[in-house]
Amino acid sequence: MQQSTDKKFSITQFKLFLDLLVLALFIAVNIPQLTGLAGHEWVSFVFVAPFLVHLIMNWKWVVNVFARLFQKLPGETRFNQIWDLLLFIMMTLVVFSGTVVSEKALPALGIHIEIDPFWRSIHTGMANLLMLMFGVHLTMHWKWIVSNFRRYVLQKA
Amino acid sequence: MNFIKDYFLPALVFIAVAALLIFGFQFLAQTGWAVGVRETAASTPPEIGDAPATLTDFFASLGISTVRMTLFIGLPFAVTSVVLKRTQKS
Numbered sequence: 001m002q003q004s005t006d007k008k009f010s011i012t013q014f015k016l017f018l019d020l021l022v023l024a025l026f027i028a029v030n031i032p033q034l035t036g037l038a039g040h041e042w043v044s045f046v047f048v049a050p051f052l053v054h055l056i057m058n059w060k061w062v063v064n065v066f067a068r069l070f071q072k073l074p075g076e077t078r079f080n081q082i083w084d085l086l087l088f089i090m091m092t093l094v095v096f097s098g099t100v101v102s103e104k105a106l107p108a109l110g111i112h113i114e115i116d117p118f119w120r121s122i123h124t125g126m127a128n129l130l131m132l133m134f135g136v137h138l139t140m141h142w143k144w145i146v147s148n149f150r151r152y153v154l155q156k157a
Numbered sequence: 158m159n160f161i162k163d164y165f166l167p168a169l170v171f172i173a174v175a176a177l178l179i180f181g182f183q184f185l186a187q188t189g190w191a192v193g194v195r196e197t198a199a200s201t202p203p204e205i206g207d208a209p210a211t212l213t214d215f216f217a218s219l220g221i222s223t224v225r226m227t228l229f230i231g232l233p234f235a236v237t238s239v240v241l242k243r244t245q246k247s
Contacts, residue, residue: 031225031226032205033221035208037206055168056167056168088174092174096179116186117194117196121198133233134230135231135234135237139233139234
């Protein structure tokens with residue numbers, strides 16, 4: 001039996017596929033004109049799980065970088081630190097506000113919440129801003145995505 | 158690999174921070190600023206309706222979605238790429 005390392009499903013490989021899933025779901029969530037409101041809400045609920053796993057998988061980076069909060073850091077790392085923190089705040093608020101203004105998914109599960117227009121406004125405004133921020137986040141990690149995509153997807157094909 | 162330390166604890170931390178943020182915004186929702194936001198939002202019709210039912214509607218929605226994606230994700234992506242390349246060169 002051949003014991004090869006490339007057959008082993010590495011953490012990096014898992015992170016790559018997870019990130020691609022997060023990217024695909026993020027795009028699916030942000031095309032509500034195509035999916036309709038019900039589709040948008042259900043895909044959003046599905047999105048939360050891989051998003052949380054994405055955060056957990058990068059926990060070590062979070063701890064490393066935030067342990068050096070007041071120390072000198074390379075510019076790019078400092079930018080990522082602040083940007084990712086803002087992104088996390090935005091994502092939390094968008095997910096929460098989206099949940100409490102749910103018109104299709106939550107009622108389908110038997111949960112009825114009186115919709116507050118305040119949260120709808122927060123949801124719409126922040127979701128648009130979140131997309132802009134996501135584009136920047138994607139660029140900051142693009143090299144990692146491309147190099148690992150070449151390594152694990154293109155070279156294996 | 159310690160499952161609790163590596164995965165469970167981080168998840169709890171993220172959820173706790175998220176809960177704190179939500180609590181903060183729940184507080185903001187009671188302020189005078191929220192009253193103004195609520196009034197404006199109540200008079201604005203919802204942006205999203207049902208999924209397109211006809212092929213024409215589908216292509217129209219596809220067009221809108223493509224433009225939105227290009228502007229909201231593609232544009233910041235491209236701008237950041239250029240800035241990043243320039244900063245890495247210098």
